[in-house]
Amino acid sequence: MDEQEKVFNEIVKTYSERLYWHVRRFVLSHEDTDDLLQDIFLKIWTALPSFRGEAQLYTWVYRIATNETLNFLRRQKVRAALQFRRIDDVIEERIDADPYFNGSAAERALSKAIARLPEKQRSVFIMRYYEDMSYEEIAAVTGTSVGALKASFHIAQEKVRAELGEGR
Amino acid sequence: MIRKNDIRVPEGYFGDLAERLSAIPSQHTAAAAPHGIRRLAPYAAVAASMLLAVTVGNWILSRTSTRNMQGEYESMLIAETLGTDNLDYYFLETGNSADYLTDEDIVNYLIASGTTVEQINYVNDEEIR
Numbered sequence A: 001m002d003e004q005e006k007v008f009n010e011i012v013k014t015y016s017e018r019l020y021w022h023v024r025r026f027v028l029s030h031e032d033t034d035d036l037l038q039d040i041f042l043k044i045w046t047a048l049p050s051f052r053g054e055a056q057l058y059t060w061v062y063r064i065a066t067n068e069t070l071n072f073l074r075r076q077k078v079r080a081a082l083q084f085r086r087i088d089d090v091i092e093e094r095i096d097a098d099p100y101f102n103g104s105a106a107e108r109a110l111s112k113a114i115a116r117l118p119e120k121q122r123s124v125f126i127m128r129y130y131e132d133m134s135y136e137e138i139a140a141v142t143g144t145s146v147g148a149l150k151a152s153f154h155i156a157q158e159k160v161r162a163e164l165g166e167g168r
Numbered sequence B: 001m002i003r004k005n006d007i008r009v010p011e012g013y014f015g016d017l018a019e020r021l022s023a024i025p026s027q028h029t030a031a032a033a034p035h036g037i038r039r040l041a042p043y044a045a046v047a048a049s050m051l052l053a054v055t056v057g058n059w060i061l062s063r064t065s066t067r068n069m070q071g072e073y074e075s076m077l078i079a080e081t082l083g084t085d086n087l088d089y090y091f092l093e094t095g096n097s098a099d100y101l102t103d104e105d106i107v108n109y110l111i112a113s114g115t116t117v118e119q120i121n122y123v124n125d126e127e128i129r
Helices: A002-025 A030-050 A057-082 A087-097 A104-116 A117-132 A135-144 A148-163 B014-021 B022-030 B038-065 B066-082 B102-114 B116-126
Strands: none
Touching: A002 A057, A002 A117, A002 A148, A002 B014, A030 A057, A030 B014, A030 B022, A057 A117, A057 A135, A057 B102, A057 B116, A087 A104, A104 A117, A104 A148, A117 A135, A117 A148, A135 A148, A135 B022, A135 B038, B014 B022
16 A cells, blocks of 8 residues: 555545535535545545645645535536526425434524525535634635635524524 | 534444545556556557547548538528527437537536526526516
8 A cells, every 4th residue: 555545544534524524514415425525535536646735634625525515516506597496495305305314393494594505605604503613724725714704604694593583 | 523413324324435435546546657568558549549530530521521511501501591499400410419418518518607597597587588
């Protein structure tokens, strides 16, 4: 086993479960998450030789995972639009049909409200609320300033509160 | 701490996941560096593909002779005159299934061109009206 493979296996051991939860919060489906993880780790394997330690490994891995996930969601949105479907309806169906969802009605409503947020607000909300990442960590992953992230999170919180308050 | 109480995963999933992901290197490792006569393989491959391109190009040119182009031109002229919006009419003469776009082709193009969902919805609404 060469050096690259050893490093890759360490990354799999350390990050596979964490990245599962990270991606899962975005794509809302166990099967899609599983597929995406294959793509993400393939990308990590391919890009590993060019990683020079300019960022922390954790940040680099999360950045790849987040970018691949957001690309997947964009494709999903375009596909829905081409089928004359509103992406909100597609999201609601996915959450309601998820056989692995184990939460309360309130948690289901929260998932739907978060899924309806714009991309940047959704990203920062998921990473703050579900993954307890610091603003500095999120800034390193997304390439956005801490100030902008704080503003995004605040707006996202207000929107989610408003939606939940409206009883959607 | 990761909040995850509202989602469950299949039994044994993460162990199986790590095993599957660890197989990626063996599935995608490049071949060992060539030696001896195998070093010439890339150059031979380039030469072969150039020869193939010339051969295929000649074949295509011989197929799209003046007679065939004339027929295609007449079909398109008729289509324009009749004002058909049936795009199949333009492609049936070639009979080439590669002329038909898949949904994924369209999705890839829209994303690459930066077309927004709002623009797609606008076009959809205009077509319905």
